[in-house]
Amino acid sequence: MMDLIIKNGRVIDPSNDRDEIADLYVVDARISAQPPAGECETIDARNLVVAPGLIDIHVHLREPGQSHKETFETGSQAAAAGGFSSIVCMPNTDPPADNPSTITWITDRARASASVNIFPSGAITKGLNGEEMAPIGSMVQAGIVAITDDGHCVQNHEVMRRAVEYARMFDLAVLDHCEDYNMVGHGVMHEGYWSTVLGLAGWPRTAEEIIVARNILLADLCETRIHCQHLSSGGSVRLLRDARARGIPVTGELSPHHIALTDEFLSSFDTNYKMNPPLRAPQDVVTLIEGVTDGTVTLLGSDHAPHAPFEKEVEFDRAPFGIAGLETELGLFLTILVHRTKAIDLNRLITLYTVNPATLLRLPKGTLGIGADADITIIDPDLEWTFRRDKSFSRSRNTPFDGWELKGRAVRTIVAGKTVWKT
């Protein structure tokens, strides 16, 4: 592998409070203070941003068992094209990643076929059934970086409390998909005006907020990090804001579709607008964005959830939840948060994608400090481009953003000094 000089870029490395025009050196796959001594590749980054490799902590890669939707190979290529050098894969596979053998299989398989770093998460409960604790410690030894029943939600508060308490022993964050099953029932979309009009069963905000509130109480009780995934409700932001002000170790995550779209889009009955939690009302979008601005929402994630066309192309209430998101998330967040609403600046956006996930999950990533792994994302924050799903690297095509005009994207993704993708 060749050493690198990345010249004249705007180096933004929030982990070192760095934001300056500078050259960045990569020697032996690590960030170096000194330029390479011998032969090297030079990358001109004039007018571009040079950032630590971005991290998406919420990705469904579908292996093992659902490789017709996605594989480590295709999913990691989509991640690279989206600007991500590290991703965390969710355990709701078939079989679920609820034991050390499956975790080892994932790690080995990812190493053999993936073009970016893949960090596995393990299930909280066996079979993701919310009843019996999974062998969390053994999975930690096998390499998990978090536990979550994502796609599912532990309903029994006692089971959740003990799992959270147990996770503390390993300094492990618990990631939670916040959904009260009884309140959601067969709900497939936000409960509100549009569910009333369309006659589709409602999934009320309260069903998310009630679990966010539960997680706040448990994080406080167990003094353990609980991370609330893909927030959809403005009420969840208000709960987290209050809890964080009191010093409780809870965090919240935002997925781009929850601010790019609202429930009105479902009037098309297009299943590419069906996700869990659902698209909500315009006032939720406003509060979610405020939450990013005021520091309540500190992580961003795609909830990349690929499904095959034949699975999505069915009656609305029978279609699976979820959309592909790795290749559009950075463009959407740059467009909406940085350019359109100016909710945050570019530096802050990079913090949310690097320092914050690395801190939450204790990953040795998200920094351009000397000696760090040379994971680098080069971003053109002003590049205007159009997303075409038929050009996607993902094995699936279930995205509502086909044809969207976006401003800003990654133009090169480097993992351990090697360019894994460039425009």
Add this chain to the structure above:
Amino acid sequence: MAEPKPTKDLPQTPNWHRKDLLGIRELEIGEIEMILDTAAAFKTVGARDIKKVPALRGKTMVNFFAEPSTRTRTSFELAAFRLSADVVNISATTSSLQKGETLKDTALNLQALHADIIVLRHSSAGAPKFLADRLNSSIINAGDGAHEHPTQALLDVFTIREHLGKIEGLKVAIVGDILFSRVARSNIWALKKLGAKVTLVGPSTLVPRSFEEMGVTVARHIDDILESADVINLLRIQHERQRKEYFPNLNEYIRFFGLTKARGAKLKPSCLIMHPGPINRGVEIDSDIADGLQSVILAQVTNGLAVRMAVLYLCSTAARKVR
């Protein structure tokens, strides 16, 4: 094949452009009126000794009922017969949906068999739109989940107009399980567009406040609307297992929302009593009231035929224009 020659009494409808009827929400007022006027013309056909016109001769209609129905399916079938169309009935239990075939594949097969019109009843909201987005055939929504049941609403407003001469300014109460009712939604759109004042009545769990955003009033108690209503449309109330959390039992429902004899006595003599059927005698409606002079429940059934003839005729004519 030669175009069937319209007989001189077939309505001329140059301004109808929809090949599909998916719901009332997207219809213009003029389109609703055109259906009603066309239905009025067809109603005379049903009263004749020879109940057939050649309007859809040579056309194939598939009556695709993926959810049980007697009245609506029969009504569409008879409507098609009276227009001289060929009709095939498919139900969920006799179709390959049972074998795991997707709706899309079933529909593509029907199209490959040159079905001109597909009448779809389906438990999933949006299923008719799903077909309409993919097929050239005319798609007629015969009820999709809790979304819409457009021909029911059309026959309801047809019946009101026939009996009271107008829709505009009338006070119409819809009583019962509104939340899960496609009939209620389609009626709200049709009545609002035609200028009626709509009040919804039912347990607060089954009449959520979100309906007010559709431009209707929500009443807490049936007694609040008895004296002023020009029309009361009673919906079938179900108390199956999945509804248990919405109200405690049928007795309590009747106590607050049943149209009992005592309540019936408070109605204006001109007030119409309607029900889309099938009725539960003694639950949402007292048996004598269902059979009484103010009841137009059977007129609704008769009018349903004329309205469905009009819809089949208009949409298949538009489909011909599109092709």
